[in-house]
Amino acid sequence: MAASVEYNEDSIKSLDWREHIRLRPGMYIGKLGDGSAVDDGIYVLVKEVIDNCIDEHVMGHGKTIHVKVGDHRVEVRDYGRGIPLGKVVDCVSKINTGGKYDSSAFQKSVGLNGVGTKAVNALSTYFKVQSFREGETKLAEFNTGELTNDAKIVKSSERNGTLITFEPDNTVFKNYHFIPEYLDNQIWNYAFLNAGLTINFNGEKYHSENGLLDLLTRKSDVDNIRYPIIHLKGDDIELAITHSNQYGEEYYSFVNGQYTTQGGTHLAAFREAVVKTIRDFYKKDYDAADIRASIVGAIAVRVQEPVFESQTKTKLGSLNVAHEGPTMRSFVLDFVRKALDDHLHKNQAVADALLKRILQSERERKEIAGIKKLANDRAKKANLHNKKLRDCRLHFDDKKGDEDRLAETMLFITEGDSASGSITKSRDVQTQAVFSLRGKPFNCFGHTKKVxxxxxxxxxxxxxxxxxxxxxxxxxxxxxIATDADVDGMHIRLLLLTYFLQFFPELVKSGHVFILETPLFRVRNKKETIYCYSDEERQRAIAKLGNKPEITRFKGLGEISPEEFGEFIGEDIRLEPVILKKDTKIEDLLKFYMGKNTPDRQNFIIDKLRVEKDLVEEELV
Known part of the structure; x- marks a missing residue:
């Protein structure tokens, strides 16, 4: 029997602000991650700093923000009022210190808790804040939240505003890297939500005059939408909506400039309001699924003192729009009911195209109703003894649970008994599940959802x-997607991506689909083993270990033992996110790679082909 630990005054500890943030970072910025997922902590740090600049802009101070992101350093400069010089240190290093507690100074700001920049400071190995105000400037520097340089106030000729520079701590965000496409989307969202604002990001100009109309134009395939984007604006609410030809529903929702990736009451009300309004307009009780099928929509609201369900503000909770005002649901319902109904009455061609889309969805749903019921009955029976799925204990949709742990949940889709067996034996049974394919999946390109x-x-x-x-x-x-890095593995990868892009594109667009990177080589001697994911890493490992180390080339996942596999799917897992670039059209992409355009594809392969002679010459260079 273990000895009992005495509980007394010595058991009670008080942590200072930086110690608490570093001990429990998830409470302040959500999950940590390495930058491979769009909601990883390093992007939250960037967001927290830019949010302050946006709040200044919304209050009418500063129309330009400069953002520079390198491999590990971030610089953000706004041209707002600048932090009061006597409070520069306090504003970035004292919890419960900030301007946002005074609602007359910051109405409807992104955050009201005054924690953001303190978290950035505590979780950065280098943090500098510099305020420019009325011809003077004040600078302070920190290391993991500890003040290292408290400079005196000196004269300055620079314009008013604030400059913040920081480098995330790589002991907290292990092996982190910024993915340009994630930052690009993040900056564009700021531009769309703040029409007239200009953000210069790494030398590129981001600017929008038409708000959510521009966002939906960018996010949707405008050549394949069923009717021109409907753009509606009111006091503290803006929305845009259209229908496309893709499967599923796609939404972008925002509160006070914050991208609420998990939606919340405003998005739920928007989805409900669209159904109610359309039913009333056509005076027919269409199925909600038929009305919303293929919808692409965006909604942005501004409210006082928003109530979010987590510190990272990804989901809006229940609240009133103002202290004594309507609920969020009734606020959105009332606006959509009037504005959307008016638009449809004034635009008969849009109303006709929308009705045609609804009727098409209704026909498609009824066509597959029979096979859908049989398939679902089969799936329910299979779920009891589903040999394909080795499930984990926690799930992302669990209503209660540790947010950090739920964010770690993943499903490996693999092929073959040996590969799935290795992953199954070495996985974390709490958060990692395995789905085993029996061979190459069916090429579903060009087929309807019936398949x-x-x-x-x-x-x-x-x-x-x-x-x-x-x-x-x-x-x-x-x-x-965990397949071998050979021709067959790449083909399976393409077939799975075709399935997701064809029928569930929102999974890819929302950043849920990844490719597992596994090592190509193992380089070792008697003292050390190094796993290498590229030939460049192999060369560095050989140089490091020297004296002719043993080199193993892994040809497939099945060759890697369960013990070794545990090294690649644990804390140091390397995942490559599947990202659709802004000018990518899913239909054209799938048609080229998975359709029957054989000559075009052959020419593409020939143009890109590199023979062994070319590879040798590249290595020599």
Whole structure:
């Protein structure tokens, strides 16, 4: 029996602000991560700093923000009022110190808790804040929240505003790297939500005059939408909506400039309001699923003292719009009911195109109703003894649970018994599940959603992910394609991506799909083993170990033992996110790679082909 630990005065500890943030970073910035996911902590740090600049802009101070992000250093300069010089140190290093507690100075700001820049400071190995105000400047520097340089106030000829520079701590964010596409989307969202603001990001200009209309133009395939984007604006609310030809629903929702990736009351009200308004307009009780099928929408609201369900503000809770005002639901419902109804009455061509889309969705739903019921019955029986799925204990859609742990949930999709066996034996059974394919999946390009139910493997995968009716109930934060790095493995990868892009594009667009990187080489001697993911890493490992180390080339996942596999899917897991670039059209992409345009594809392969002679010459250079 273990000795009992005495509980007395010595057991009670008080941590200062920086110690608490560094001990419990998840309370302040959500999950940590390495930058491979869009909601990883390093992007939250960037957001927290830019949010302050946006609040200045919203209050009418500063129309330009300069943002520079290098490999590990971030610089943000605004041209607002500048932090009062006597409070520069306090504002970035004392909890419960800030201007946002005075609602007359910051109404409807992104955050009201005054924690953001303190968290950035505490979680950075280098943090500098410099305020320029009325011809003077004050600078302070920190290391993991500890003040290292408290400079005196001196004269300055620079314009008013604030400059913040920081380097995230790589002992907290291990092996982190910024992904340009994530930052690009993040900066564009700021521009769309603040029409007239200019953000210069790494030398590029980001500017929007039409708000959410510009956002939906960028996010949707404008050549394939069913009617021109509807753009509606009111006091403290803006929305944009259209229907496309893709499957599923796609939404972008914002509160006070914050991208609420997990939605909340405003998005739920928006979805409900669209259905109610359209039913009333056409005077017919259409199925909600038929009305919302293929919808692409965006909503932004501004409220006083928003109530978020987490520190990172990704989901809006229940609240009134103002202290004595309507609820968020009734506020959104009332606006949509009037504004959308007016628009449809004034634009008959839009109303006709929208009705045509609804009727098409209704026909498609009824066509697959029979096979859908049979497939779902089969899936329910298979779930009791689903040999394809080795599930984990925690799930992303669990209503109660540790947010950090739920964000770690992932489903590995792998092929072959040996590979799935190795992952199954070495995985974390709390957060990692495995779905085993029996071979190459069916090429579903050009087929309707009926194939998802007719193909047993696709149907079981859909049920394992819980995405039949949308991604709100997604059971795993990350869907990880784990195939061999050979021709067959690449082909399986393409077939799975075709399935997701064709029928569940929102999974990819929302940053849930990843490719597992596994080492190509193992280089070792008697003292050390180094796993290498590229030939460059192999060369460095050989140089480090010297004296002719043993080199093993891994040809497939099945060759890696369960013990070794544990090294690659644990804390140091390397995941490559599947990202759609802004000018990528899904239909054209799939048609080129998975369609029957054989000559075009052959010419592309020939143009890109590199023979052994070329590779040798590159290595010599």
């Amino acid at each position: 998802v139910y007719e193909n047993e493997e696709f149907n079981l995968l859909q049920h394992a992910l819980n995405i039949e009716d949308g991604i709100e109930g997604l059971r795993y934060r990350k869907i990880v």
